[in-house]
Amino acid sequence: GQDFWADLNAMTVFETTEFDQLRRLCTPPCRNTSSIYNTFxxxxxxxxxxxxxxxxxxxxxxxDANSQGLKEVRFMMWNNHYILHNSFFRREIKRRPLFRSCFILIPYLQ
Structure with missing residues (x-):
């Protein structure tokens, strides 16, 4: 196998001449099915x-708050109380799809 460094913000690959960019395969999230193609x-x-x-x-x-169009979400985590607002963030937050290797997906692809 080969190892590559990837920047998931810029979607670029480093230390390879074989590949020059990344692409995300995304589908709408769906909790009701266990399809390998759903994005988690x-x-x-x-x-x-x-x-x-x-x-x-x-x-x-x-x-759930995003799908309902709510302006804020309140929760407790790591012994702290948090309030997330859609209009601004006090803490940097990123959403990333769960990585699935092509080797895991090969049996499902045609």
Whole structure:
């Protein structure tokens, strides 16, 4: 196998002459099916410890609030109370799709 460095913000690949960019395959999230093709999102926030992944329960709250058009989400995590506003953030938050290797997907592709 080969190892490559990738910048998922810029969608570029480094240390290879074989590939020059990345592409995300995304589908709408769907909790009711177990299809390998559904996109599963992970949410991360940056604090003084670095990037930390939100627990699944908090992700559900954020996704439900976004789908309902709510302006804020309140929750408790890591012994702190948080309020996320759609209009501004006090903490940097990123949403990333769960990485699925092409080797995992090959049996499902035609």
């Amino acid at each position: 999102w992970k949410f991360f926030c940056r604090d003084h410890f670095g990037w930390r992944e939100y627990p699944e329960s908090v992700v559900r709250l954020i996704e």
